Amino acid sequence: MPGPLPDGEPVPSDGSLPESALGAVGRRGFGVYVHVPFCASRCGYCDFNTYTASELGGGTSREGYADAVLAELKLAATVTGAPVDTVFVGGGTPTLLDPDDLGRILEGIDKTWGLTANAEVTTEANPESVTPRSLQALRKAGFTRISLGMQSAAPAVLAILDRKHTAGRAPQAAIEAREAGFDHVNLDLIYGTPGERPEDFDASLRTVIDAGVDHVSAYSLIVEDGTRMAARMRRGELPYPEDDVAADRYLAAEQALSGAGFSWYEVSNWATTPDARCRHNMLYWTGGDWWGLGPGAHSHVGGVRWWNVKHPSAYAKRVEEGVSPGLEREILTDEDRHVEDVMLRVRLRDGLPLATLDATGLTGAAKALADGLLDPAAYESGQVVLTLRGRLLADAVIRDLLP
Structure with a gap:
């Protein structure tokens, strides 16, 4: 289940920020993060703020979600803003929403703050949640970049991670995204999964390289308390990850990716060219400002960081009432x-x-x-x-x- 939020002071009901935070908004870039909290199923290692249909019950629908986000955006516009350099739609599985709804959210951001001429607009996606047709619709709506959760090319590893897509679906989806006109395509990998063999990870690296993507993210498996995988490890059903194995996998990733023309630009991220780097993440890493829309989303503006209420129903109720969904904040x-x-x-x-x-x-x-x-x-x-x-x-x- 989703992990707890940190502690902080209450966010004002109108979401207002201290004057000290507003003077230099956007000076280091301004981005928008949109959290989509829906998943078709829960992966065993995941503790993100996401919900399956059975976990949500009947209180929240995907169909009304875009309207809730647009209502928060309307409130945000009264607080601050700047021309938007990057948009990142994450989750969850954003592509469980209709492409038209994702397009409406993007259009709302553009109308509210304005997208810069070369704005980077990313959506995350599970490989099984997109089709050539939906990818074409997303590209037409203005998305320029897609990040696909591949995790592994080994069926046995995907099974341990509780991933639902087949081993070949992720690279095929990457090819389809390129054919749909996406400027940049990322594939995510997880290494160090219990039972993963060196040859399994080697196959994963060959797969992402052969898929022709221009960005790869590779992360060591982290087992979070409260997840199904953590429970399985406590019961002795799965071994705990080993640091030496993770180091070996990282070295293998660096060797394979650098040999294929990728260069690291952040410890866990490689790109073929500077233009292929994820500009939205660079904004996080270099102290930029961003507004997070959606339940549990975090924001940072001018040294003030805040986070929204987590549950989609509580979030929808607040924005419907015209109240900031911000739960608590901290002034750094x-x-x-x-x-x-x-x-x-x-x-x-x-x-x-x-x-x-x-x-x-x-x-x-x-x-x-x-x-x-x-x-x-x-x-x-x-x-x-x-x-x-x-x-x-x-x-x-x-x-x-x-x-």
Whole structure:
């Protein structure tokens, strides 16, 4: 089931923000995230804020969801905004909604704040939830990028993850997306699943490369409390993931993808060209502003972060009543923002300026350099950039760079 939200102070009923947050909105970019909380079934490892039809009961329908999001958008427009550089529709499975409804949401964003001329517009999708016809409709509606949840090319691994698509459906969907005119196509992989063999992951890497996509995301399996997979591991039905296996898989991904013309630009993300990088995620990682629409969606504007009520029914009730669906918020201190800046930007190939660090961080950076975890040439030019070994130990490097 979905994990808990953090604690914070109440969001005003009108969603208003402090004046201190409004002065520089969009200076580092402005994006919109739209959360679609529906799934046809729940994967065993998932603790996202998503719901199957049986979990929702009869209180919320997919058919009325776009109207609820548009109602929140109307409220958001009274608070702040800027020309929109990126839109990312995630979930859940956004493509369970009719393409026309996704198009209406995108049109509403454009009418409210305006999409920039070269805006990146992404939707996530499960491979089995799209068809050539629906992909063509999404492209016509203005979507430029699609991210498909492949996870693995091995049927046995897909079964352990409780994925419903066949092993061949994801690369076929990627090809169909290209044929429909999408500018950029991503395939997601998960590695380190219990029972996954090295040859299984090698086959997954060959599959994404052969599919002709220009972006690949590869993440080590994280077992979250409260998920079906965690329960199976506690009962001894599945072994826990091993760090050494995850490291081996990461090295295999780097070797295969770099050999096929991909370059890493964030620890878990590779692209064939700079233009193929996910600009929306880059906005998150570099301190930009974004408004999150939908139940459980998080937003960040000018150092204020807030999150919406989680359940779709509670969300729909609030926006119908003209009340902000924001549940709680936190106003980030300078220290908070420094910590987040270091945590996120160190993971980027562009790295973090040494000048950003305090005395403790500079000492940690010198140690990481001596240990072979930072690129010497980048360090000499004033940047903290991880080596391949440093990427394997990124969390440890980040800890040493923080106060």
